[in-house]
Amino acid sequence: MVTAKPLSMETLTETLKILHDPTRLLLLKLLAEKEYCVCELVEMFDISQPAVSQHLRKYRQAGLVIEEKRGQWRYYRFDPSCSQNALVKNVLAQLDTQDEQLIQLRHKAEAITCS
Amino acid sequence: MVTAKPLSMETLTETLKILHDPTRLLLLKLLAEKEYCVCELVEMFDISQPAVSQHLRKYRQAGLVIEEKRGQWRYYRFDPSCSQNALVKNVLAQLDTQDEQLIQLRHKAEAITCS
């Protein structure tokens, strides 16, 4: 994989800080695959709605995700045009795509429709 | 860069947790370039000797560095055979090799000889 423009120490460490949380890393792996509505994520993860919202806020503030409001729902997805794209892609690529937790989460997602 | 065997969620998040600290990231970038003696690192960084020692311990426990005792000194270097090698290399590659802080640290190192 080709490395993009180097990141500043600050951007790099800030991004790593955001990625190091297990819940948040799973979240981003999913958001890099397809977009999800907040209410879907809340149902998929075993944490409260505010907790999900706060994780998403961190990603938003770091410029890693795109938020799109549609009706009363908000959809999030990874933003491949962010400056940290190469880093994030590399990090996510280290994870086993067939990781048990990931499979379970994707499976849970299938059973959910934001009403 | 070819991606190696995938890492477990735990190994990946533990490794990211270790890398996210600015001091520690600089430290590893240096240790990936060449080996350093602890006393050199203590002189180079503006933190106490125990602080350096504790950072190195984290890397040791994560299996990221090799420690070699020679006389009364201990030398550390990055271990390219560690399971996280691909991840670490990718992360370090995001950093500007000509980063001001890095240049200064390398420069400081030249002026030091562990007596």
Add this chain to the structure above:
DNA sequence: GCTTTATATAACAATCTGCTTATATACTGA
């Protein structure tokens, strides 16, 4: 306008992190 649903923010508690100082350990050379 009121109620319901979706989401964000605020306030707070528990835990974790990274530093410091103090102390222990270990090697070296007189």
Add this chain to the structure above:
DNA sequence: TCAGTATATAAGCAGATTGTTATATAAAGC
């Protein structure tokens, strides 16, 4: 064997992190 140097570990503290519950905001539909 003792003093000096190099390094590790322990204890403690301040600030950061991540969850919780409570509350605010905003859109949708009656």
